[in-house]
Amino acid sequence: MHRLALLLAMPAVLAAEPRLTILYHDRAPLYHLGHGGRLTGTVYANVRAALDAAGLDAQFVSVPAKRQLAEVERNQAPVCALGWLMTAERRRYARFSAPIHYERPWLVVTRRQHTVAVRQLGALHALLPSDRLQLILLDGASYGSYIDGLLHRQPAIRVTTDADNLLRMLDAGRGDYTIQPPDVLEHYLATHPESQLQSPMLADVIGEPLYLICSRRVDEDWLHRFNAALKVKRPR
Missing domain, CATH: 3.40.190.10 (Periplasmic binding protein-like II)
Incomplete structure (x- = not known):
């Protein structure tokens, strides 16, 4: 069985509160595998720091980008995906964290x-x-x-x-x-x-915030604790 399927199908008896999985794909320099195969990057560091400060347990698993949204929408387990834009369609099936990164103009x-x-x-x-x-x-x-x-x-x-x-x-x-x-x-x-x-800059190309996008099985209290611990400055 695929590694992700095994992680998401872990029996609830293993823990009273299932361990949350955060899916990601490489987007250097925000989050990517660095030397020694360790996850690194500016956004990863901020998210990891917020998890640690809030006492929240999570594991990071590399999954192709398009599949991440499918896993969130399936809502079979507490799962989030790292670094996604908020859209009306995604709000229909998912919960969102506070912004974890503010994009510069595209x-x-x-x-x-x-x-x-x-x-x-x-x-x-x-x-x-x-x-x-x-x-x-x-x-x-x-x-x-x-x-x-x-x-x-x-x-x-x-x-x-x-x-x-x-x-x-x-x-x-x-x-x-x-x-x-x-x-x-x-x-x-x-x-x-x-x-x-x-890169010719075009005046009407704007940047938007990135979020953790999460399945509805992710408890709202988990997100509240994460958001309270998150330290991200909004650009002026």
Whole structure:
């Protein structure tokens, strides 16, 4: 049986209060496996500190991003997923923590040869309907309520992978541009100095908070204790 299935199916007799599982996928530098296979990153450190301060027990398990939401929605066990945007659809089936990270304004990322064309269009709402450039996105990802609204019914290449691999694909010529948070691009450029990717900033691309998204089997008191211990500064 898959490791996650074993963890989520642990009999209740093992503990009066089932151990909560927090699902994650690598998103360096916020949370990712570092040297020695240990989970690290700025957001992970804040979440781990809040858990410890509140005396809450949780285990972190690596699971592909798209599957995380399916596990939360199934509501078969107390499970959360790390670093997700809040949307109206997700509020229908999940509970949310307080914000664990505030995104900086998102970037349109493109290869050097397309930078002038992107800048000429001037804003994301003008770029998306253009047939001059092909958009590539992560399948199943939300980019926040504002950007999702702009993306509605827009043609795009959608790929099932992580952000780092998506940028590799864009670098290699698949698609012409994508939308990413600054920290993802900064980490990619730092580890791929030969990259041809650049980031024209568009004024209408905004960042939104990230949360723990949790199944409804996660007790509200657990979330209250976690939120009370969480120390995250909102950017000015």
